[in-house]
Amino acid sequence: MNEFKEAERGDLTRRVLIDAAIKVFARDGFHAASTRELAHAANVNLALINYYFKGKQGLYLAAFEKITTQLKSEISPVEDKIRLCLEKYDWSTLDKDGRKEILLPLLLEMANTFLKLLTSDKTKEWAQLIMREQQEPTAAFEYVFSTFIRPMLTQIIRLIKVLRNTDEEEAAMITFSVFGLLAVWRVVRTGILRRMKWTTIGEEELQKILPVVHRNIIAVVFA
Amino acid sequence: MNEFKEAERGDLTRRVLIDAAIKVFARDGFHAASTRELAHAANVNLALINYYFKGKQGLYLAAFEKITTQLKSEISPVEDKIRLCLEKYDWSTLDKDGRKEILLPLLLEMANTFLKLLTSDKTKEWAQLIMREQQEPTAAFEYVFSTFIRPMLTQIIRLIKVLRNTDEEEAAMITFSVFGLLAVWRVVRTGILRRMKWTTIGEEELQKILPVVHRNIIAVVFA
């Protein structure tokens, strides 16, 4: 009985530490985030970081494991849809319009999902953490890349390869361009907010962004 | 005589400190970069940071002033060209093809300049510094934005407004999209290198990127 309760309490401590770590590491970066601040933000004793995660670095990795899991669960449904769809048809028998009719809605659905993820306040910290890792990759980037980014890229590249009937290299470059059209709303967010005189990118702003983004993705994919 | 030499020596120290600071702050971020490391990288005594810049923060701002000046000098020629061109014609008298013929080459020239800047090793540190500031803006971002980013955005938005004969808001959104198409090659550089099996983005890779980027910009601007 007591063992069970103790284990439960431990799990809770683990969880609040990870949740606080996502916020603090995103705000301050790995080096500037102090263990004192991490413990304080989690309302937990300083020594427990070492007890549960064998140090600050361990907590950092645990934070990335959590956000990667959550990212995957957001993207997986549409990613699976694309995978299944690509395997379902014999694409060589379909003409350009046929391929477009089936695949374009899937691509735009992926774009919607991704853009909402990128601009939502919920994922603000996740994007910051991953962008930081892009600039100076550590083991944490390796984990996110192989677990989340690469599988997602692979599906979109395959989709665009069939959609345009082109080679792998060009499909990849177009995929990066599409990604750029989406990511810009997160990456230069501060500049965009200043220029558009917005204070946030919420539902209202998203309704202005989405049509432009859709049009631009279609333009880029079929250019 | 001696005064002059002393002043010269001081200027040199100032300069090597700033150059080292650009490297170190870009690599480590403001908090994680230590004054000892900054002084060591510049091969200069620790106390001189305080003597010349009144502290670490002052050196940080001086680094941003330097990169902003250099960015401006790289972009100014084509920015001025656009400004002059926009003022030169009476655009209401020109039809769509006429406007396109004059303005599209200017837009692509700006894109070339910007993409080369973004992918060059020389500016790797500049991009890192500015991207960090985008995520957590300080006074340094304010400086880069008002001195470099806003003036540049203003010209491109004006150009696209005339080119598409559209309103300010849509022109701005398209400008951000174009920016996304360019910036992606820096922002997700690590992911792209992994996926394309490149080790760098040099002249060779740029020759593959440029046609795709041009095609995509045209597609987005005229979609």
Next chain:
DNA sequence: GTCTATAGCCCGATAGAC
């Protein structure tokens, strides 16, 4: 599982010699 206390180190900044 949680806490206090502390070891050992690195930090930014400055005083004062040269």
Next chain:
DNA sequence: GTCTATCGGGCTATAGAC
């Protein structure tokens, strides 16, 4: 203009009481 020496404080990690 440059250097050494040092202050006061925050850092990560851990030992040991509860």
